Amino acid sequence: MLLKIKTYKIGDGKQYVIPFFRTFILVGKSPNHLYVRFGDTNKGFQVTSKPLFSVRNGHKKSFKIKQYYISKL
Numbered sequence: 001m002l003l004k005i006k007t008y009k010i011g012d013g014k015q016y017v018i019p020f021f022r023t024f025i026l027v028g029k030s031p032n033h034l035y036v037r038f039g040d041t042n043k044g045f046q047v048t049s050k051p052l053f054s055v056r057n058g059h060k061k062s063f064k065i066k067q068y069y070i071s072k073l
Contacts, residue, residue, distance in 0.1 A: 037073060044073040 006017040013030030026037040026044075037044035048069050065066030 035073065042073045046071055047064060
């Protein structure tokens, strides 16, 4: 079976759609942001090198590893 990955250019980043059985995995990448979504739902996670809006306002909705912030979508 040949894996058909679709690539879309969005602004200064790219988005990849990877078919997985009867659903898909969506991977988005830009210079300081990466996210992975599973199917049509908002289940997934994101990794960014800039603090999120909630972190800047004092709410902890992500955890930090070195210079990266990881949070659930």
